[in-house]
Amino acid sequence: MILKKHSYIFLLTGLLAGNALHAGPGDQFLQALKHSKATIVMANGQPAPATVQVTRAWNGEYCTARIVNTGSKPVRIHEVILAQAGKVLPANTPFYAEGFQMLTQTSGTLEKPQVLGNYTDNGHYRMPQPAGYLAVYNLLRLYPAGEPQLLLGFTSCRRFAGKFYLNADTIKVVMDLENLSLAPGNAFQLEEWALLKGMDGNALLNKFASRINHHHPRLAFKQPPTGWCSWYCFGPRVTAQNIYDNLDYIKANIPALRYIQIDDGYQPHMGDWLSAGKSFGGNIQPVLKAIRNKGFEPAIWVAPFICDSNSTVYKKHPDWLVKDANGKPLRSDLVTFGGWRLKPWYVLDGTNPAVQAHLEQLFRTMRKQWGCTYFKLDANFWGAIHGGYFYDKQATRVEAYRRGMKAILKGAGDAFILGCNHPLWPSLGLIHGSRSSMDIKRQWSTFERSGRENLYRAWQNGRLWWNDPDCLLLTGNMPDNEFRFHTALIFSTGGMVLSGDDLTTISPERLNVLRKAVPPTAQAAxxxxxxxxxxxxxxxxxxxxxxxxxxxxxxxxxxxxxxxxxxxxxxxxxxxxxxxxxxxxxxxxxxxxxxxxxx
Missing domain, CATH: 2.60.40.1180 (Golgi alpha-mannosidase II)
Known part of the structure; x- marks a missing residue:
């Protein structure tokens, strides 16, 4: 059903003056949001006491809010609805929205949302959302027919996650307070959000990115890296010989691929990152040394926030882990996706000083002793897991993740940090590169789906971080036209370029394409x-x-x-x-x- 404009919104909000009645639904929507009242949702479901109040302050197109408890008792707050507007935009209004973690993106219309990826915040990661609404995060772009575009987005993410609740009728701007206790006389400063409009979508995104950079200065790295990754040709069964063979080929044929990245599979257990499994004969350091001796940069995959029950970390340091309601290590599969291998995973608590010291030392060892200059950090979502209890009882999951990441950065020094499967906005200012799509596969449906995911996020490249559109694949049985599509799309992102092929099998024609793909343009089309x-x-x-x-x-x-x-x-x-x-x-x-x- 397409809803008509309702002039009574202006009567209710005192906007009858001037030519407001002639404004389109987009302008009406903006005014309704700006003049709506904030609502506090308590953890116990009861109305907020009069002693707990929200104050909002607008600075042009940017809004901040603060919650104060002037009462004599602590209160637990579930979330704050900062603004809302209903029955203004037609239900068939197209939109695009981000997810909390990088594998979730949504487009379509308000009445018929379309999931872009396979792994949604709600369906796969079991992040709760209210009945009758779709929860999206960080950024919401709206395209009212025949009007300027609208951009609603959170420009900071230091402590709290910002989100939007959508349905065909209503949009709410929401801050998740995770049932934190607000003590008497204390206040919570909430994250800033933006309300922008304009005919040029690229200009809106430029403005939005600049404001994000104001709150979270970009973690600079001069150029998007190029290299080779073992995962899409050898998977978790990668061997030292696989690495040596490709290293020799790269040195002889395409030395512009600077980073040689060993992916998941070298470790015996999740969490035991300084050990090596059977594929590497119990010692990965000779392989990393060989990479360095050949004149290339050693790069390695690590999932720093997780461990499995057979790992040394789990057995020796259960006190390091996020807890369940009974004080036991939280099994991640009881609250979210449990992991893709050696599961169920348990989660290192980034608010624990002992965990911070562990992460710092782990990455210092890998950087200084192992010589790694590039870290692909995977499964970072679990560092911001919901449904658990942290060492610091007043910390949010955003803070838990950011504290852990800051410890990693301390240890990693000047190494390149790539975020994968990560909480997107909580990673602002803490990573050099960001995976911008799901895993690539040698099939058209994946080329198409991951391609759209990458292009919707191409604006982030060079502004928030370097985008990683995942590996360029040039071997296999797919037809030439589909490989041409894939290479053109990767080129258009302007981001990182890593080969995902066993290059000892690549044809001379495809090798020439790979040579032309590096270095990347560092700009998105x-x-x-x-x-x-x-x-x-x-x-x-x-x-x-x-x-x-x-x-x-x-x-x-x-x-x-x-x-x-x-x-x-x-x-x-x-x-x-x-x-x-x-x-x-x-x-x-x-x-x-x-x-x-x-x-």
Missing amino acids: AFEEGKFEIGRLSTPKGKYLVLLNWDSTAQTITAKLDHPCEILDHWTGKSLGKFLGAYTAELQGHDGRVLELKE
């Missing part, structure tokens, strides 16, 4: 609104067009040209001719192109 079909990119090295055909049938795609130019195929260098005004390409189904524009 800007796609025209509505469809990820025509992307444009201007770098100091040149100008590019990226064309993507998502359909299964052949399509004709026409891109306008600002100036007369010669167009070259980026991968082969072949000239396609000189063009004026527009360029038209015939693309097969599931095909892609990267074109250089020579003016």
